[in-house]
Amino acid sequence: QQQVKQSPQSLIVQKGGIPIINCAYENTAFDYFPWYQQFPGKGPALLIAIRPDVSEKKEGRFTISFNKSAKQFSLHIMDSQPGDSATYFCAASYSNYQLIWGAGTKLIIKP
C-alpha cells in the first residue's frame, strides 16, 4: 500500500527523443507527487511536482502526466539533451507523512 513502483530501471534515448518514466501507486490518499533528479556525485533535487487535481503539468521541457483512476503518473522529457542524463526518482506523500520513493530510473541520453 505504501509502495511506489517505478519503471523502467534504466533507459537509453537518442538526443532529441522523448524519454518516458512511469510510476504507479496503490494508496489513494497520496496527494502530492514530486519528481527528483540526481546527477552523479550530487544529492537528488526537486524537478517538478503535481497534485491530483490536475492531469498534466509542464515546466520547460519536463511534463508530468497524472492518471488518477489508473493510479499512475509519468515524467516526459521533451527534446532530451545529453545534459538530462541522470537518475530520476518519483515519490508520493500525503498529509504530514514523509515521501515514499520509487527505486529510480537511470536515464542516458546519447548524443
Added chain:
Amino acid sequence: ETGVTQTPRHLVMGMTNKKSLKCEQHLGHNAMYWYKQSAKKPLELMFVYNFKEQTENNSVPSRFSPECPNSSHLFLHLHTLQPEDSALYLCASSQGAGGPGDTQYFGPGTRLTVL
C-alpha cells in the same frame, strides 16, 4: 557555503570502528533528515528531526545513532557497522517536516564503505 553540506564525502571503516557523519544546512530550515541510498532501491528514510526533536525513526538498527544539536546541524554516529551498511548516506532539510509541497533539499551524500 550554501545549501546542504555533508562531510566527509567518502568514508571507509572497519566493522569495529566508530565514526560520525556531519550535515549542515544553510537554508534556515526547521527539519532535517537522514536517508540511506542503495543501488536500484528506493531511498530509505532513516531519521527525521523537526525543531531538533526526533519525529521519526524508521526501525533503524541501534548501530546508527543520530544527533541534532540545533536546527542547522545533524550528525549520524556509526559503530560496529556491517558490510551491508555500505551505501550513500544522504542528508536533507526542509522548511516543515513532511507533507505535500514541503520540498526537501539534499546534500551530496557520504559514500560509506564498511570492510
